[in-house]
Amino acid sequence: MAFFTHHVCRALSSSAVRNVVIKHVTIIGGGQMGAGIAQVAASTGHSVTLVDTNTDILKAAVKGIEGNLKRMVKKKFADKPEAGEEFIQKALQNVSTSTDAGSVVQGSDLVLEAIVENLKVKQDLFSGLDKLAPAHTIFASNTSSLSITDIASSTNRLDRFGGLHFFNPVPLMRLVEVIATSATSQETFDSLMNFSKMLGKTSVSCKDTPGFIVNRLLLPYIMEAFRMYERGDGSKEDIDVAMKLGCGYPMGPFELSDYVGLDTMKFIMDGWSADNPDNPIFAQSEMLNKMIAEGKLGKKTGEGFYKYK
Ligand SMILES: CC(=O)CC(=O)SCCNC(=O)CCNC(=O)[C@H](O)C(C)(C)COP(=O)(O)OP(=O)(O)OC[C@H]1O[C@@H](n2cnc3c(N)ncnc32)[C@H](O)[C@@H]1OP(=O)(O)O
Numbered sequence: 001m002a003f004f005t006h007h008v009c010r011a012l013s014s015s016a017v018r019n020v021v022i023k024h025v026t027i028i029g030g031g032q033m034g035a036g037i038a039q040v041a042a043s044t045g046h047s048v049t050l051v052d053t054n055t056d057i058l059k060a061a062v063k064g065i066e067g068n069l070k071r072m073v074k075k076k077f078a079d080k081p082e083a084g085e086e087f088i089q090k091a092l093q094n095v096s097t098s099t100d101a102g103s104v105v106q107g108s109d110l111v112l113e114a115i116v117e118n119l120k121v122k123q124d125l126f127s128g129l130d131k132l133a134p135a136h137t138i139f140a141s142n143t144s145s146l147s148i149t150d151i152a153s154s155t156n157r158l159d160r161f162g163g164l165h166f167f168n169p170v171p172l173m174r175l176v177e178v179i180a181t182s183a184t185s186q187e188t189f190d191s192l193m194n195f196s197k198m199l200g201k202t203s204v205s206c207k208d209t210p211g212f213i214v215n216r217l218l219l220p221y222i223m224e225a226f227r228m229y230e231r232g233d234g235s236k237e238d239i240d241v242a243m244k245l246g247c248g249y250p251m252g253p254f255e256l257s258d259y260v261g262l263d264t265m266k267f268i269m270d271g272w273s274a275d276n277p278d279n280p281i282f283a284q285s286e287m288l289n290k291m292i293a294e295g296k297l298g299k300k301t302g303e304g305f306y307k308y309k
Pocket residue numbers: 068069071072075143144166167168169170171172173215218250251256260
């Protein structure tokens with residue numbers, strides 16, 4: 001019986017996802033990442049519903065999108081201000097907001113999640129939406145560090161579930177990591193690749209391994225910078241200058257951590273250190289824990305390693 005059910009589901013679901021061209025997108029989480037992804041999707045002609053539990057965050061997200069579009073247009077349409085204004089209006093018309101994901105997923109080709117980096121919270125979200133979204137709808141997570149397989153396991157659409165990992169700030173960073181699990185269908189993977197291309201991004205294909213490509217290399221480097229600073233082997237300012245001028249990185253590790261958000265950094269490292277307690281690369285940073293306890297989460301709270309007020 002289980003064999004039969006499995007095969008019927010597989011047949012139904014693969015026909016359901018054939019040729020999915022993603023036009024209507026629900027993005028859940030209106031923070032830095034969700035707002036950035038919404039901006040890019042709306043400016044490339046997709047209709048976007050941005051969802052957050054907090055209406056103030058949604059208002060701030062739309063305001064931020066408008067501000068960013070204005071900045072972009074100033075340069076891109078320098079000698080055609082009217083065309084620039086039309087571009088902004090078109091993009092903004094493509095964005096609507098909601099506090100109730102369940103009521104908006106009906107019309108979506110893609111539901112992309114960019115909420116807090118917590119497995120249980122992401123699983124609860126997708127398990128609820130799985131019952132409400134149409135059969136063809138693809139689900140994807142923008143997780144930095146969690147297993148896509150684990151998140152997808154809360155749903156019955158394993159073949160229509162993948163990872164779409166964007167980089168901060170989304171409008172400027174050109175990469176998207178596209179992650180297929182062992183259950184992701186080829187059609188779903190192709191749809192996610194095509195969608196990334198439509199957004200004007202370059203994609204790389206990743207396996208569902210912790211941190212995919214970029215974060216698996218980036219986080220150990222940043223954590224080593226924290227340890228260097230904690231040992232007193234360099235000031236944070238000198239370490240940042242050294243990596244910028246010595247390696248040509250646009251930001252040093254402390255500036256970048258403030259930019260990403262120290263809470264997100266900790267969520268990532270806590271997950272990995274729990275899974276690999278003996279690996280010193282993933283060891284806890286007392287300094288990071290203390291800063292988070294003091295509410296210093298980086299740029300978003302006005303203070304992290306540096307002050308932004
Ligand atoms: C944690 C994870 O899971 C994964 C991650 O994301 S890891 C983090 C990855 N991101 C990085 O590594 C970012 C590293 N930093 C950088 O690349 C650069 O510092 C940066 C792109 C953020 C800013 O570049 P910069 O040249 O120093 O900044 P700045 O001069 O302020 O901005 C450059 C232009 O972009 C525009 N811009 C800045 N932020 C923008 C945004 N969010 N949206 C639209 N435009 C923006 C500015 O208006 C400016 O435009 P003009 O040249 O027309 O004035």
